Amino acid sequence: MTAVTTSPARSEVSASRSLLPQLAPFIGVFAVAMLLPFVSNDYWALIGTRAAIYWVLVAGLNLVVGFAGHLAIGYVALLTLGAYTTSVLVAGNVLPALPVFAALPIAACVGAAFGVIVGLPALRLRTFYFAMSTLGFATIVTQIALAWQSVTGGGIGIAGPEFPEPFNTAWGYYYLCIAFAAVATWISANVAHSRFGRALIAVRDAEVAAEATGISKPRMLIAIFLLAGALAAVAGGLFASLQTYITPDAFTFDLSVLFFIAILIGGRGSILGPMLGTIILTILPEIAAPLAAWSTFLYAILLLVIVLAMPGGIAALLDFRNRRPLASNRAIVPRPAALGDIMRKSAGGRPLSLRGIALSFGNVRAIDGLDLDVAPGRIHGLIGPNGSGKTTTLNVISGYYAAKGGTMKLGDDVLPPGMPALRARKGIARTFQTPRVIGEASVLQNVMIGGTIEGQATFVEAMLSLPRNRRDERMLAAKAQGMLGVVGLEALADIRADRLQHSELRFIEIARALMLDPDFLLLDEPAAGLSGDEIERLAGLIKAISARGTGVLLVEHHADLIFAICDEITVLNLGRILAAGTAAEIRTHKEVVSAYLGA
Numbered sequence: 001m002t003a004v005t006t007s008p009a010r011s012e013v014s015a016s017r018s019l020l021p022q023l024a025p026f027i028g029v030f031a032v033a034m035l036l037p038f039v040s041n042d043y044w045a046l047i048g049t050r051a052a053i054y055w056v057l058v059a060g061l062n063l064v065v066g067f068a069g070h071l072a073i074g075y076v077a078l079l080t081l082g083a084y085t086t087s088v089l090v091a092g093n094v095l096p097a098l099p100v101f102a103a104l105p106i107a108a109c110v111g112a113a114f115g116v117i118v119g120l121p122a123l124r125l126r127t128f129y130f131a132m133s134t135l136g137f138a139t140i141v142t143q144i145a146l147a148w149q150s151v152t153g154g155g156i157g158i159a160g161p162e163f164p165e166p167f168n169t170a171w172g173y174y175y176l177c178i179a180f181a182a183v184a185t186w187i188s189a190n191v192a193h194s195r196f197g198r199a200l201i202a203v204r205d206a207e208v209a210a211e212a213t214g215i216s217k218p219r220m221l222i223a224i225f226l227l228a229g230a231l232a233a234v235a236g237g238l239f240a241s242l243q244t245y246i247t248p249d250a251f252t253f254d255l256s257v258l259f260f261i262a263i264l265i266g267g268r269g270s271i272l273g274p275m276l277g278t279i280i281l282t283i284l285p286e287i288a289a290p291l292a293a294w295s296t297f298l299y300a301i302l303l304l305v306i307v308l309a310m311p312g313g314i315a316a317l318l319d320f321r322n323r324r325p326l327a328s329n330r331a332i333v334p335r336p337a338a339l340g341d342i343m344r345k346s347a348g349g350r351p352l353s354l355r356g357i358a359l360s361f362g363n364v365r366a367i368d369g370l371d372l373d374v375a376p377g378r379i380h381g382l383i384g385p386n387g388s389g390k391t392t393t394l395n396v397i398s399g400y401y402a403a404k405g406g407t408m409k410l411g412d413d414v415l416p417p418g419m420p421a422l423r424a425r426k427g428i429a430r431t432f433q434t435p436r437v438i439g440e441a442s443v444l445q446n447v448m449i450g451g452t453i454e455g456q457a458t459f460v461e462a463m464l465s466l467p468r469n470r471r472d473e474r475m476l477a478a479k480a481q482g483m484l485g486v487v488g489l490e491a492l493a494d495i496r497a498d499r500l501q502h503s504e505l506r507f508i509e510i511a512r513a514l515m516l517d518p519d520f521l522l523l524d525e526p527a528a529g530l531s532g533d534e535i536e537r538l539a540g541l542i543k544a545i546s547a548r549g550t551g552v553l554l555v556e557h558h559a560d561l562i563f564a565i566c567d568e569i570t571v572l573n574l575g576r577i578l579a580a581g582t583a584a585e586i587r588t589h590k591e592v593v594s595a596y597l598g599a
């Protein structure tokens, strides 16, 4: 067997080394863009400008669709809004005329505000329903642009803003739009590679796990909708100038489809893919000019081909690192001794206590008046037959379910029912019976997600990659790399999590939970699916965690593991306590033996 271990020094290098290969394709694309004027004519200036403007919008929309997973298909509405706001402010037909560089930031603010209004339904609506609400908004905006003649010129339209020298020539304007596209790329990449970007994909692919690490979905989404709305409105202002004159029918549904499909063919969770997607979709109708009227049809065909031939889109095609085969005989060899270097020793001292906790599902009393105490620095086993209420107990403690009766306290602090993100902030971390790992993210990113709430930088600092954000990133990467060493998986740090074996996912979840330096760690069947050797190593790891002051609540069916490491054991049956005591007491408890352990 190949032991999956490398030295910490090598691993830290691995966390930072990948910057140049990541940047190279972007530098290539922008180098080609800069050279385009020297090898082509004004016709290509127009197409290049259009692609750059579309990308300014798609760069923001990509965070909503590709990262947060919300199907916003009516984003042409925000382009329209930005185009009219900029044009009206520059024309001066409502307020005194403004220079275009003053009008654009105002349009960005209007776009940000409406970005949130369009996005808010995403807090409640998922998938199709949210998509429909964005489409509805697009229709409303077009109707208002048509009807509000005194401001927008109605069906006759309004002149687009003119940019001053040197941006008033075809290539001058092209370079200006490329500069906007470069800034939009930089901002969206900064967000994507920050704790906020990782939190977005965590909410998208493993919402429950994201909440358990303390991530607040509403705040995340509002920040993203503000940014995407602002970028879309700026794109609108640029678009209006490129058009020179705008009417509501310049903002067709085809444009919305283009933006959306560019992201889908680019690949979820990527910046480069959607950027290339936008360029391809802008050029495609031009090189197939006779088919221009069929552009939506062309996009649909392209989408079908890509979805069928390479479901991960362009990004998956370019992901060479994850095409290399992994060694099949990998062994997980945790190094619990390294915990002391990484994990803060739990302040501990305060017990976690449950009194009279009750929760029913319909007529099923899943837990029925449960009293339980988990002490800091101790391992508490929770066992019982299938359906006895063990996972429900973990779900109630971690706030995923709100108990209908009883109280829960951490020391003297009462923990209100529900509120999983609050539990994480109070130092209660957990793993899941079925590992909830983000398959499309790397192993390292998955573990870094566990430390999201430890970051200090605000969203704006992350967007602009300011020093505090860079410090957060270095701290989280180093800590996550260290945690991967503790659980014995650091050699897999850069690998996509969906390529790993089930047992490895279990250890990733433990590493992610440890990122919180938890006072209490709730483990839901961590040994399920592990080999005998792996269970032994897991036992050593759990003991080392509790030795650092963390109280562990261990739900498990492997009786040997429970009896080997637990200081106390509670046995549940039909949601009630059947027995509680030390391993020796439980092993010989008559009712436990007959109801659960067997002869």
Ligand SMILES: Nc1ncnc2c1ncn2[C@@H]1O[C@H](COP(=O)(O)OP(=O)(O)OP(=O)(O)O)[C@@H](O)[C@H]1O
Pocket: 361, 364, 365, 366, 384, 385, 386, 387, 388, 389, 390, 391, 392, 393
């Ligand atoms: N979301 C839910 N909706 C309806 N019933 C539920 C739900 N969650 C749990 N239950 C029911 O509550 C009872 C306790 O379930 P729970 O999953 O806590 O048991 P468990 O002891 O963890 O079982 P196992 O060892 O099989 O994981 C079961 O009867 C189960 O069917």
